[in-house]
Amino acid sequence: MIYPPPDELLALGPIFVGGDTCSYFRDGRPARTAYAQPFRQISDAAYDKALNLGMRRSGELLYRPICPGCRKCQPFRVDTQRFQPSKSQRRVIRKCEGRFEIRMHNPRVDAEHIELFAKYQQMQHPGRGIEPSETSYRGFLGESAIPGTRELSWRDPQGKLCAVGIIDLLPSGLSTVYFFWDPDLRDLSLGTYSALAEIDLCRQWGRRYYYLGYLVPGAATMNYKASFDAGEVWDGTDWIPLPARGLEDPEVIALLAQAERKSMQADARRFPSPK
Amino acid sequence: MKSQKRSSSKEPAKKTPAPAANPELVIITGLSGSGKGTVLKALEDFGYYSVDNLPVDLIPKFAELSRESPKVRSAALVVDIREGDQALAKFPRIFKQVRKTIATRLVFLEADDDTIIRRFSETRRPHPLGRDLTVANSVQQERKELAEIRDLADFVINTSKLNVHQLRELIQEKFHGPRDESKLQIYVTSFGFRHGVPTDSDLVFDVRFLPNPNYIPEFKPLTGLQPKVAKYIRGYPQTVEFLKRISDLLVYLIPHYIAEGKSYLTISFGCTGGHHRSVMMAHEIKQHLARQGYRVKESHRDIEKAV
16 A cells, blocks of 8 residues: 655655564564655655654665554664763773774775675574675665765774664764674674764764664563663654663553553554555 | 667567568659669568569569469569660550559659759769760650659659658558558567666666665565556656656657667666566556557566576
């Protein structure tokens, strides 16, 4: 089903609702997703708007899961003005600081990147990740629907590519799209360090919010997000502050359940699902 | 012809077309330098069995052959003055006789004196009668000699104001029919730029600007031939606009290609992998051209290849 975009998302062009299986809970449960594939690059401001209505970006595609009866994937962001690193996060900073030279530039697609990506996919999603071809890499991370997409490339003092972060620079902040790193460096907690480094960039540049994508309670790979201080979760209308007390905390559970309910109501208006 | 050669990989190029329903003979004659060779060549391209400079005495034999042979059927021949006065004198009788046995049309070509003189000076070819005469005088004499044959003609065409292409077009309208596009075979193909641009295409359209269904997980394993994929691509205004513009362009262009005598036309659409967008476009355009009455085939070069 393909239909005109809601008024708030006019810049995105037609919205397509398609079926798939859930990529967060990888147990084969059916998923429904609203996709937009803008004709040309949309402005950073239009993307900011979409992001603040719960959408995410993958390549030139913007999407929002709209599964009937489930909205566990809640957009999550950190207010970097309020953020304080936890004790364990400070330990990660101490461990990693000074090891890498991080440069920002437009996304690159070359053998070095694809090789590292393949290695990371193999470790993270053995046998079921994105196939590490030039085409799939380009479509996933090399291309973008917006002009604000940048790559942060991490190299060690010998110049070896150790990690790559793809970020979107937005008026309201910085959105992390993907981060992959050399599995040989798994002891360094680079995923956490990358988020902390990007929060630092937000502060340097005066971009207040750091968007981490979806917080998915119950999906193992997304749980680390709940440990961030000054977090906010999207309930379809507003960003709700979320105490950094982990996903077992009764108040956190209640807040997330309410956000899920309200999100489904808001999405039903914006992304009508086929009958 | 270039386009024939290039398309020959798809199927053997047919030199002789489907025979006409009824045997038919076209006799071309006229003034030297009036374009008889061009007309004969055009008829040959339109599928006529063509013979240049056939001796007048052989016309009945040739007519019989056309009548009997399933391979010949439609035939065209040039009779010209180089044969000499004797043959010329015989022609009216032979023509009337042949006409009783087979549908025969006599085309007489002529041009203004100035035009013929210019054509002879441009080609530096001597006028056939010009051994002792100036070109102007030769033309005058020939005009007089051929006057009787001119009176017998079904068509008298003055080619002074026509270039080669216009003359072909005129002949096509008279003998081929403007709506009979059966001689042009159109191929509409799709390909992926990743696998290289096809070298045998006359027209290549890049459709990589259209929304790419490959990124939508449920479409990834499918192709542009599947209705839901086609529907997705067509759901974007730029697709609808592009389809319309390309259709309009082709509907405008193809009659011109036919008029030029083109026998094969290959139109290719390319996207990234050759699975979705190009396939959908090629299929849509094929349908559109088929609805217009053209002979059109569709193929998808890279549809089986891995992305």
